[in-house]
Amino acid sequence: MRMFLAIVMGGAVLLLAFWAYQENYRTRHALSEVRKVRGEISLLREELGVLRAEWAYLNRPERLRQLAELNFPKLGLLPMTPDQFGRLDQIGYPKPPELVPPEGELEGEQNND
Amino acid sequence: MTDHLPPKEEPRSPLRPLARILRARDKGENPDLIEKENLRRRHEVMRDKSRRRSEGRLLALGLFFIAGFVVVGARMGGLATSLPAEPRLASGAHITSARAEIVDREGRLLATNLVTQALYAHPQEMVNIPHAVSELKRIFPDIDEVKLREQFSGKRKFVWIRKTLSPEQVQQVHDIGEPGLLFATREMRLYPNGRTAAHVLGGASFGSEGVRAAEVIGVAGVERQFDERLRDPARLAEPLELSLDLTIQATTREILQGGVKLFDAKGASGIIMDIDTGEIVSMVSLPDFDPNDRPLPLTSGDPGDSPLFNRAVQGVYELGSVYKIFAVAQAMELGLINANTMIDTQGPMTWGRFRIRDFHDYGPRLTTSDVIVKSSNIGTAHIAQMIGPSRQQAFFEQMGFLKATPIELFEAASGRPLLPAKWGELASMTISYGHGLSTSPVHLAAGYATLVNGGTLVTPTLLKQSGRRMGPRVVSDGTSAEVREMLRAVVNEGTASFAKVDGYDVGGKTGSADKPKPTGGYYKNKVVATFAGAFPMSDPKYVVVVTLDEGSQFIAGENRRTAGWTAVPVTAELIRRVAPLLGVRPEIAPLAESGIREARNTQ
Numbered sequence: 001m002r003m004f005l006a007i008v009m010g011g012a013v014l015l016l017a018f019w020a021y022q023e024n025y026r027t028r029h030a031l032s033e034v035r036k037v038r039g040e041i042s043l044l045r046e047e048l049g050v051l052r053a054e055w056a057y058l059n060r061p062e063r064l065r066q067l068a069e070l071n072f073p074k075l076g077l078l079p080m081t082p083d084q085f086g087r088l089d090q091i092g093y094p095k096p097p098e099l100v101p102p103e104g105e106l107e108g109e110q111n112n113d
Numbered sequence: 114m115t116d117h118l119p120p121k122e123e124p125r126s127p128l129r130p131l132a133r134i135l136r137a138r139d140k141g142e143n144p145d146l147i148e149k150e151n152l153r154r155r156h157e158v159m160r161d162k163s164r165r166r167s168e169g170r171l172l173a174l175g176l177f178f179i180a181g182f183v184v185v186g187a188r189m190g191g192l193a194t195s196l197p198a199e200p201r202l203a204s205g206a207h208i209t210s211a212r213a214e215i216v217d218r219e220g221r222l223l224a225t226n227l228v229t230q231a232l233y234a235h236p237q238e239m240v241n242i243p244h245a246v247s248e249l250k251r252i253f254p255d256i257d258e259v260k261l262r263e264q265f266s267g268k269r270k271f272v273w274i275r276k277t278l279s280p281e282q283v284q285q286v287h288d289i290g291e292p293g294l295l296f297a298t299r300e301m302r303l304y305p306n307g308r309t310a311a312h313v314l315g316g317a318s319f320g321s322e323g324v325r326a327a328e329v330i331g332v333a334g335v336e337r338q339f340d341e342r343l344r345d346p347a348r349l350a351e352p353l354e355l356s357l358d359l360t361i362q363a364t365t366r367e368i369l370q371g372g373v374k375l376f377d378a379k380g381a382s383g384i385i386m387d388i389d390t391g392e393i394v395s396m397v398s399l400p401d402f403d404p405n406d407r408p409l410p411l412t413s414g415d416p417g418d419s420p421l422f423n424r425a426v427q428g429v430y431e432l433g434s435v436y437k438i439f440a441v442a443q444a445m446e447l448g449l450i451n452a453n454t455m456i457d458t459q460g461p462m463t464w465g466r467f468r469i470r471d472f473h474d475y476g477p478r479l480t481t482s483d484v485i486v487k488s489s490n491i492g493t494a495h496i497a498q499m500i501g502p503s504r505q506q507a508f509f510e511q512m513g514f515l516k517a518t519p520i521e522l523f524e525a526a527s528g529r530p531l532l533p534a535k536w537g538e539l540a541s542m543t544i545s546y547g548h549g550l551s552t553s554p555v556h557l558a559a560g561y562a563t564l565v566n567g568g569t570l571v572t573p574t575l576l577k578q579s580g581r582r583m584g585p586r587v588v589s590d591g592t593s594a595e596v597r598e599m600l601r602a603v604v605n606e607g608t609a610s611f612a613k614v615d616g617y618d619v620g621g622k623t624g625s626a627d628k629p630k631p632t633g634g635y636y637k638n639k640v641v642a643t644f645a646g647a648f649p650m651s652d653p654k655y656v657v658v659v660t661l662d663e664g665s666q667f668i669a670g671e672n673r674r675t676a677g678w679t680a681v682p683v684t685a686e687l688i689r690r691v692a693p694l695l696g697v698r699p700e701i702a703p704l705a706e707s708g709i710r711e712a713r714n715t716q
Contacts, residue, residue, distance in 0.1 A: 023189070046228050056222035056305035061363030080693040082616040 128152055212302065212329050213343045214352040215314065215336075217359045218392075218577045224304050224314055224336070230283050231297040231327070232275040236265045239293030248289045249274065252282060276319055276327075277301050299327040302336075304404045309363050312398045312423040313355070313575065315523065316407040332407065333421070335575060337523040354577040356392035361385060364690050365395040369659070372683035373399050376664030380417075381683075382424035382554050384658045385691065388562045388647065389581040391571045393520070393555075394655070394695070398424040424660070426520060427528045429551040432660075433626025435645045436547035437493045441481055442564055442596050443508045444496045446588045452482045452595050456492040464539055469494050469546075485599045485622065486607035490546040497545035498538065505541045509550075511570070511587050512563060518555045521575045528553045547624055554643070558658040561645045565600070565620075565653045568593045601650045611681040612646060614688050616699025621646020621657075621684070623676035628663070639663050642676035644684045654697055659684045 057063075068077045128151045134144045215224040239245060242265050250258050253275065264272045274294075278286070286294055302317035315334020319327045331337035339353060369383045385395045402408055402420040411419045417428060444450045455478045462469040475489050484492035497505060509515055517529045531551035533540040543549035555573050562571035563584075570584030588596075600620035604612045608623045624643040627635035643660045647653040664679040665672055673679065692699070 049226060050228065052222065053225050053227050053303050053305060056225065059221075060306045061309060061359060062307065065363075065367070079690055082614075082689070082693055082699040084693065085698050 216352040221359045226300040227303040230278045234272045245291040297324040311401045316404040362395040366397045368687045378661045378664035380662040384558045386558045386656045388566045390578040431548045433547040433624035434488045435624035440545035446592045458489045458492045462491045493546045494542040502541035562656045608677045617648045618650040619648045620650035625675040640674045642680040644680040
């Protein structure tokens with residue numbers, strides 16, 4: 001009995017050691033993955049910064065003004081003027097649809113019949 | 114053995130107990146057997162005891178191991194069930210180039226960081242120095258070949274060659290194939306909009322430079338003023354929001370540049386300020402520079418000639434007739450006069466041995482309103498005499514004209530007004546029409562905003578504000594309303610008739626001040642032309658101050674230098690372009706001829 005228990009305990013220790021080492025390897029692998037992802041993140045952040053700067057550069061007012069002037073025949077863009085402000089009551093809303101009652105269903109007519 | 118006996122142990126039973134031995138001898142048995150048995154019993158007891166002791170020790174050891182494993186298991190379980198979190202960056206003493214971005218009030222980028230490479234050399238590792246130097250000269254034409262050769266041939270182990278490189282230049286240097294030329298990584302400050310908002314942003318350069326990173330520090334303007342906050346690690350992700358509007362700033366620059374070209378001016382400045390909050394929506398000073406490539410400051414001559422000079426903030430000028438409204442406003446506030454009081458304008462006015470003259474002869478008397486509309490120096494001087502120098506000084510102190518503006522620029526401190534040596538009656542008279550006291554255009558803008566907004570003090574600021582800011586009261590509501598009427602009359606009937614803009618009720622005052630000679634006296638044909646105005650005058654929202662330095666144009670048979678011909682048309686064009694962008698709705702003009710005016714809120 002004692003021998004059996006000792007063997008069982010020994011086996012359990014071996015299994016636990018095996019499991020612990022597996023966890024260790026998995027942890028190390030996860031850490032290296034994290035390091036790789038962090039490196040990728042910083043590269044992407046750098047790229048993002050460069051792209052934002054480029055976008056701001058391409059959107060600068062002088063360039064947009066030159067583009068508007070260059071493409072004037074096609075776009076016809078001019079600076080805003082004060083007479084381009086409108087009021088709400090100047091907007092032509094469409095007329096509401098006329099309500100035509102269906103044939104023979106007026107209450108008054110039926111009663112009078 | 115005997116000294117280890119514990120105190121409580123019983124006396125040991127003897128190996129040869131007398132009674133039993135004697136009985137055994139009598140029976141004829143061997144008494145040694147008794148001894149052996151007793152010895153055996155004694156040893157058994159000892160064995161039991163030692164076994165118990167070692168069992169206890171094993172148990173203790175086992176418990177320790179179990180405790181150790183339980184702790185490890187508990188920690189693993191804890192880590193497995195806890196939420197993952199980003200580890201915080203280790204803040205060391207290493208160089209970091211991290212700097213917060215600067216954006217305008219709508220979130221558009223004004224200043225950002227860009228990764229770049231820098232070039233350095235290890236002369237001790239270089240293989241072919243003359244070839245390297247000639248190749249570098251080919252790639253960077255502005256490099257000093259002689260100095261570089263000298264640096265490479267000396268004992269130096271580390272030589273910086275270039276601080277920023279474009280990717281193409283990196284490839285070209287790499288193609289030289291010199292092992293002693295190495296690249297360092299760093300971030301540089303980039304201003305995508307170029308010359309727009311150049312003076313406000315200032316510029317940045319490198320502080321301590323390392324191979325992995327270099328410190329970016331602000332050199333002028335907002336970059337220097339907020340250097341600490343921009344480098345604060347806790348606020349790196351939060352961009353610094355300025356009150357500028359990039360669209361308005363670009364438009365102002367374009368129009369001012371057109372004005373400078375048209376009137377052949379030496380320089381110009383334009384400020385648009387929100388009256389309710391004191392936010393500066395655009396501030397332009399010409400000539401300007403590219404903050405990406407900041408020129409060196411002038412070492413000799415007038416610092417005002419350098420493009421780095423901010424004419425809106427640093428430039429202090431005797432602004433001339435634009436100051437007349439402050440004397441009139443103070444006199445009305447003190448109850449000394451009202452808009453229709455007749456003021457003596459008989460010229461020339463003498464005080465001691467000084468003579469004060471008007472541009473034209475305006476007759477013996479004018480109403481206060483006409484003093485402003487026609488811009489009479491003599492009338493204003495009389496009003497100043499009514500006020501007195503000490504009260505005038507106190508009023509100017511309240512308005513903030515006697516100290517540098519609180520604007521958030523590093524250069525603001527050098528825009529300190531030039532005060533007269535002695536503020537006596539003569540000084541107060543000349544100051545009343547704008548000579549004798551030199552202030553900057555920002556002072557003027559803040560002063561005008563204070564007068565037309567109902568009378569509460571307006572402090573200029575470059576940071577985005579969250580809403581209206583009410584300062585302490587300087588003049589009453591009634592005075593403010595009268596002032597607005599007078600300024601409107603200047604545009605409708607007076608010297609600023611070119612400022613009429615369709616749909617926007619513009620009011621303001623012109624000032625054409627002769628430039629003082631550094632040796633004393635004034636130039637005869639050099640004028641700083643200013644127009645300070647606000648719109649829409651029925652409920653002012655924005656103050657516009659435009660100054661032109663030595664602008665002149667041959668119009669209608671004569672060389673015109675006064676503000677009415679130079680600064681005013683520029684301002685009119687500016688308001689026409691900028692008001693729709695600011696979202697100010699034009700008004701349908703009231704019928705002035707009917708004599709009936711619209712009811713107006715003075716608040």
